[in-house]
Amino acid sequence: MQINKDHMLHLDLYVKSCVAELYINGIPVRRMDSEEENFHSLVAHHLVQDGSNELEIVISPGDTPANAKNAGSNRKINEDAKACMQLVAYPVGAFAGDTESGTVQMELNWENDASSSAQISAPHIERTSKDLGTLLGMPTWSKLSVIDLEKSTQEIATTIADIHQAFENGNSQIICEYFKPQLSEAGRTLPEYGEENFREDLAFDIEDNRGKDDWVVPLNTNEHDFRLCADGKLIEIIDRNWEPTIRTKADADGNVYPLPIFLGQNEGQWQVYL
Numbered sequence: 001m002q003i004n005k006d007h008m009l010h011l012d013l014y015v016k017s018c019v020a021e022l023y024i025n026g027i028p029v030r031r032m033d034s035e036e037e038n039f040h041s042l043v044a045h046h047l048v049q050d051g052s053n054e055l056e057i058v059i060s061p062g063d064t065p066a067n068a069k070n071a072g073s074n075r076k077i078n079e080d081a082k083a084c085m086q087l088v089a090y091p092v093g094a095f096a097g098d099t100e101s102g103t104v105q106m107e108l109n110w111e112n113d114a115s116s117s118a119q120i121s122a123p124h125i126e127r128t129s130k131d132l133g134t135l136l137g138m139p140t141w142s143k144l145s146v147i148d149l150e151k152s153t154q155e156i157a158t159t160i161a162d163i164h165q166a167f168e169n170g171n172s173q174i175i176c177e178y179f180k181p182q183l184s185e186a187g188r189t190l191p192e193y194g195e196e197n198f199r200e201d202l203a204f205d206i207e208d209n210r211g212k213d214d215w216v217v218p219l220n221t222n223e224h225d226f227r228l229c230a231d232g233k234l235i236e237i238i239d240r241n242w243e244p245t246i247r248t249k250a251d252a253d254g255n256v257y258p259l260p261i262f263l264g265q266n267e268g269q270w271q272v273y274l
Contacts (some may be wrong), residue, residue: 002192003045007091009087009105012041012084012085013039013084013085015033015084017081018034018060018077020032021033022057022085023054023057024055024087025047025053025142025230027234027274028068041096041097043191046170046185048132048136049142050128050135050138052132053106053129053130054127054129055085055129056125056126056127057085057108058081058125059077059123059125060123063242065236066225069123070123070164071123077112077124083110083126084108084110085107088102104203110126123245136189139186140181140185141230141262141264145233146233147232147235147265152265155270156235159262161220162247163259163272164219167246167259168216169210169218170206170208172220175203177208178272179272181266181270183195183202183274217246217247224240226245230262234263235264246259
């Protein structure tokens with residue numbers, strides 16, 4: 001089996017009767033509410049690393065992103081709650097979720113044991129790790145230094161304000177420069193599509209909204225709930241409502257275009273790595 005040649009790595013997420021946030025290698029990939037969705041699958045090439053990889057499920061997370069894993073969640077854990085994560089290698093062309101065609105590389109399953117006398121408090125956290133050997137090399141984000149939040153608060157705020165303004169103005173050149181590490185990593189791990197195509201896609205999305213009035217959600221520091229992830233090497237730019245801080249206002253059909261951002265610092269420069 002060769003990743004990118006004849007197989008693709010997907011992270012398949014399943015939930016039942018619960019709200020759960022799911023992570024790989026310390027990176028939050030999705031918060032799922034079973035009343036809204038039970039299954040989600042995403043390409044995971046940019047999220048895995050050679051050697052040890054970790055899956056993590058947080059059942060009934062806290063009310064805001066930064067408090068997702070902190071004790072004190074008011075959410076009840078249902079008796080029939082279940083959650084599952086699977087890192088699956090699918091043959092190119094196969095449908096995600098078709099477990100008969102895919103090969104599970106690692107998985108994490110959790111099911112509430114209603115018959116147990118043990119009290120389960122929210123949030124409930126499950127983890128597993130596994131050495132997967134050689135995959136696609138070490139991702140750029142894994143090589144970054146740990147972020148010192150106390151020293152970096154103002155720099156992060158300035159960076160976000162700059163990206164927000166470029167987003168609002170439809171300035172794809174500035175956006176793509178900030179996203180250079182992310183685009184490079186996407187091209188490295190998905191060479192069949194390539195960095196240039198990823199760059200063109202991002203530029204098109206940004207420029208498509210150029211000239212619109214009052215279409216971007218303003219920055220509001222009272223709503224920001226930034227959190228460290230990936231063992232402190234990245235900071236997720238997110239608001240208390242679990243939405244990416246930089247995003248459009250809902251259109252007539254209720255659609256929102258978000259700009260997810262995981263910032264990292266390398267040689268004094270802040271850029272988007274995921």
